Amino acid sequence: MKKHTSTASTGVTQINTEQLKDQIIRHLHSTLGTDVNKASPQAWWRATCAAVNEQVYDGLRNTQRTHYENNTRALHYFSLEYLMGRLFSNNLHNLGLYEQAKQALSELGLNIADLEDQEEDMALGNGGLGRLAACFIDSLATLNYPAIGYGIHYEHGLFQQSFQDGRQIERPDSWREYANPWEICRPESVQEISVYGYVETVYDLQGKMKKVWHPGRIIKGVPWDIPIVGYNGSSVNVLRLWESRASDFFNWDVFNSGGYIDASRENIEAETISKVLYPNDETDAGKELRLIQQYFFVSCSLKDIIRRYKRTHADDWSDFAKQVVIQLNDTHPAVSIPELMRILVDRAEMQWDQAWNICQQVFAYTNHTLLPEALEKWPVRLFEKVLPRHLEIIYEINRRFLVEQVDVLWPGDNEKKRKLSIIEEGHDAMVRMGHLSVVGSFRVNGVAEIHSKLVKSDLFPEMVALWPDKFTNVTNGVTPRRWLKACNPKLAKLLDDNIGSEWPTDLKQLSKFAAFADDVKIQDAFIAIKQQNKADLANVVKKLTHIDIDPHAIFDIQIKRLHEYKRQHLNLLHILALYRRILQEPDYDMVPRVFLFGAKAAPGYKLAKEIIYAINKVAEKINHDKRVKNRLKVVFMPNYRVTLAEKMIPAADVSEQISTAGKEASGTGNMKLALNGAITVGTLDGANIEIAEEVGDDNIAIFGLTVDEVKALHANGYNSMDYYYANPEIKAILDWLETDYFTPGKPGELAAIKRSLLEGGDPYLVLADFESYVKAQQKIDQWYRDKSLWAKKAILNTASVGKFTSDRSIEDYVSRVWHLEKCHIRRD
Ligand code: 4GP
Missing domain, CATH: 3.40.50.2000 (Glycogen Phosphorylase B;)
Structure with a gap:
């Protein structure tokens, strides 16, 4: 095997692969009290952490002393x-040691990704x-x-x-x-x-x-x-x-x-x-x-x-x-x-x-x-x-x-x-x-x-x-080190190769990438990376949920806490509308789409838990319905957390940012997804507004009421019933939720959503925004049919969001x- 002896280009102490290997083995012996022959992945991970900590503690000591002296x-x-x-891969990346560690571990017969998975x-x-x-x-x-x-x-x-x-x-x-x-x-x-x-x-x-x-x-x-x-x-x-x-x-x-x-x-x-x-x-x-x-x-x-x-x-x-x-x-x-x-x-x-x-x-x-x-x-x-x-x-x-x-x-x-x-x-x-x-x-x-x-x-x-x-x-803002460099290494490399490697600490450099938006070679490379990331996510989905999803479908992702104002139920109503159209029109023409959710509901928040239940039940039905012919899949990923986000975000085509205008203070998932080339379907709320300013109207699908329109609608007396009776699709979908179609033998199990939208008065204006949301989604479908157009929009998203680094927020x-x-x- 070729010996890799390069040194870290940066970081606290310069260290090469051989030294790192020695340190890991030394810690396996002296910190973990075990041996290469019988060490578990957990022990290898801990030994590697201990080796990394040698560099970390150097830096810590120097930092504390300098701060004190000054x-x-x-x-x-x-x-x-x-x-x-x-923290494992994050610390390695930040120390400039990730490649060394990967090499050192591989020479020790270990896969760095397996060790990463040892960490809670x-x-x-x-x-x-x-x-x-x-x-x-x-x-x-x-x-x-x-x-x-x-x-x-x-x-x-x-x-x-x-x-x-x-x-x-x-x-x-x-x-x-x-x-x-x-x-x-x-x-x-x-x-x-x-x-x-x-x-x-x-x-x-x-x-x-x-x-x-x-x-x-x-x-x-x-x-x-x-x-x-x-x-x-x-x-x-x-x-x-x-x-x-x-x-x-x-x-x-x-x-x-x-x-x-x-x-x-x-x-x-x-x-x-x-x-x-x-x-x-x-x-x-x-x-x-x-x-x-x-x-x-x-x-x-x-x-x-x-x-x-x-x-x-x-x-x-x-x-x-x-x-x-x-x-x-x-x-x-x-x-x-x-x-x-x-x-x-x-x-x-x-x-x-x-x-x-x-x-x-x-x-x-x-x-x-x-x-x-x-x-x-x-x-x-x-x-x-x-x-x-x-x-x-x-x-x-x-x-x-x-x-x-x-x-x-x-x-x-x-x-x-x-x-x-x-x-x-x-x-x-x-x-x-x-x-x-x-x-x-x-x-x-x-x-x-x-x-x-x-x-x-x-x-x-x-x-x-x-x-x-x-x-x-x-x-x-968000740190581009974790949310691009570490979680999307292939895209990070494409950027390094084309615009230089300064972007992780100077994210405005990404704007240079805009010059490649029409470059067919770069478009192809960008699409290939997204495709690979989607295939990787499909494997994760299969492992966690046993659901097969097609990496060639649009991956449409909504990841955030479950809350009425974030309107996961608006997303659900749109899914139901598509499903209904497919059933009514067997050849309904749409680009296949996989809707992926990740969200935890506060244990005491009843309606939020009902929304999770409804999404899961609708998913079960749709995913098993042959008539759908794979045009639709719905997946609720269990136990959404930072580590899962790191796998989902690089694979997203569409980013759902659909809160009622005026309710989402900023959002930061919206920034991470755009940074990784997802196109936002969003309301004019929180930082979506600033994202739209940066990426331009052609590269984002904005819909729905504005903050002022929301206020005016409430002031004039909003009546969700008007929308229920005026729009047959809305009526049909909400009535459907009351039947036992999705919960055989148990009618009414999904009725909580309908109740909250009608009797409950629909406080977050889901029905008022439904039509315009559906239109925005149709725009996404149209855009995606043209591969080159889509690639261009995705590239321009990545290239245009340099403002949203947390370094800028800190400054x-x-x-x-x-x-x-x-x-x-x-x-x-
Ligand atoms: C959240 C806001 O809901 C979100 O819009 C914002 O991006 C984030 O803070 C960071 O500023 N609020 C909470 C909370 O998480 O617990 O109030």
């Missing part, structure tokens, strides 16, 4: 979710918000910005999904059951945090009043660090995740006094905090545990930040806001605002104004959704029980805000005060976390142009009147919000 200002990203996926997804997030956080920390490290991500070290990530007779079944996800090779426990940085108890007002000898919080429970936060390797860069930043444990001190007392059971209960209760990720997406969990989770991680993180700051500044707070900026990823970490106030006022004994001044220079807040049910509110009585001192502080923040800001701009206007108050009055008073976030931050941003506009006009118009400069936009945050300096890492 006393850098750093970003602290506070997020309850990080949807990381696997790190699914510590629900959907877009969590995946965005993962892309952002990749970009921050790649761009050499000092940054640290803070979150929770959940024992169980997002549930694993399977289907039983078409219905979603949830099982716990145990991503680190046998330990995770990428994380490092840091006992030296353990924190203790307090909850419950009561507040005492005391007076010192001078008669000065002080508030003393006597906590009811103390919980230990144990940090686990995951190194985040920048691409080609020398920076290795850290994602620090907190695990909850019972405080030793508390536990020991109880234990000593004979309370073994009580001590174990304390343990269990404490550990429950970081036990599970709430599976809700965009809805408020409404649980005491969720509030404690939020407080637990922000309190640990703030103490960690302050400990680091004090190392160089002792008790001098004057530079704190120069050194520290904290991004609140949605309102979930908003309790950090009163927590920092508590630390400054109660512990550091600072004057309120001075403390508030610091707070207002440190926090910035990103809003990710306008859905009313997702805007977090916590009952005042819950706050009082869990965080009594914080509630007092929130009252004081609110009092000052209403007197010093609201009443000055709108003197005597009680209606304004009621609307803007951080406390929503009522028989069950609530703390409005969105209001708190806006009041306590120096910047507020939405995640796409239209969304940021709506944040200002519909969500917080008065706050804009108070602080016009506070509001800004940062359109989301926007840096210039509009964070004001960081790049820090070039000195190697030892």
Whole structure:
């Protein structure tokens, strides 16, 4: 066999294939305690991870030392979710070691893809918000910005999904059951945090009043660090995740006094905090545990930040806001605002104004959704029980805000005060976390142009009147390293060969690819790659679902959380319309199409689960109906997650982005799919609008009501019944769902969708957009018939979406919000 001895072109330490092989074997022996003759794939994978970690830790050490020496200002990203996926191939790619590793493993008789499959997804997030956080920390490290991500070290990530007779079944996800090779426990940085108890007002000898919080429970936060390797860069930043444990001190007392059971209960209760990720997406969990989770991680993180700051500044707070900026990823970490106030006022004994001044220079807040049910509110009585001192502080923040800001701009206007108050009055008073976030931050941003506009006009118009400069936009982005280079290596190579290899860190370079849109050779190459990716996906589909799909059909893909506003049921209605046309017209002429879905529904979200069930039942019928003659196939992929996305996205011809206009804040799947040459069927919503601007109207199939039209329709009284009676196709399809055609012997099993669209009033205007959706789909069918035309459109999609790299999003945050300096890492 030919010896491959090339060295990595970039990365932290130069290393060649031979050295890598030696390292892997050394770790097989000394870290895993096994031998080449009997090592399992799992052991080989762990040994390879350990070898990779040698490079990672070099970079980590150098990065931390350089940041310390330069006393850098750093970003602290506070997020309850990080949807990381696997790290193995990502770390290899970012270190520039992927080809070496592939070669080294092959010389050892192993296939790198098999080892990749040994890794569980790190699914510590629900959907877009969590995946965005993962892309952002990749970009921050790649761009050499000092940054640290803070979150929770959940024992169980997002549930694993399977289907039983078409219905979603949830099982716990145990991503680190046998330990995770990428994380490092840091006992030296353990924190203790307090909850419950009561507040005492005391007076010192001078008669000065002080508030003393006597906590009811103390919980230990144990940090686990995951190194985040920048691409080609020398920076290795850290994602620090907190695990909850019972405080030793508390536990020991109880234990000593004979309370073994009580001590174990304390343990269990404490550990429950970081036990599970709430599976809700965009809805408020409404649980005491969720509030404690939020407080637990922000309190640990703030103490960690302050400990680091004090190392160089002792008790001098004057530079704190120069050194520290904290991004609140949605309102979930908003309790950090009163927590920092508590630390400054109660512990550091600072004057309120001075403390508030610091707070207002440190926090910035990103809003990710306008859905009313997702805007977090916590009952005042819950706050009082869990965080009594914080509630007092929130009252004081609110009092000052209403007197010093609201009443000055709108003197005597009680209606304004009621609307803007951080406390929503009522028989069950609530703390409005969105209001708190806006009041306590120096910047507020939405995640796409239209969304940021709506944040200002519909969500917080008065706050804009108070602080016009506070509001800004940062359109989301995705890392092209994971979402093109690593997941679509063939397309990545075609790009390298034709436009050079700078695009992974300078995505605007993709525009050079537009020059090849009419080049027949490139079109053929592009189509051949897509075809191969589709064949690969067909194999995955066969393995997971036993369904045969034809790689020559159009692969039409909708992958995202299951939610009414995302309208997977609109997609389903279109599938039913096609099926019905085929049955009515046996020679119905259409390009064969495979509709692929991937989506998890929150376990408590009934209609979402009914939609999954209906899609699965319709799929079963269509896939077995000979009359269809393979023109239609429907596949619901089980357990959709980052790793599955990496297989589906490179194989997509069509990208379904069909939310009701005004509801999808941005979307990021839309960006990944366009980047990989899929053509979007989409509404003018979220970042679809910006994608359309970039790719041009000819290369996207836009349909449906606009945001203004949606508002007007609602204002004038939308009646979905009008569409039901006016359009015979709609009527026939909805009535069909009520029969037992798809669920033999069980009529009405799929009726929930019809009910929600008719009796339920169709809140997301599915029926109003149906006709125009069908037309857009016909356009896709027409375009696809002309191979060269399709290839051109697909190439132009890839070539035109350079804007949507998360590197650009990060640079926007840096210039509009964070004001960081790049820090070039000195190697030892
Ligand atoms: C999501 C939004 O729904 C999606 O449009 C956006 O692209 C993403 O955040 C990142 O900004 N929101 C959530 C959530 O995932 O839990 O609110």
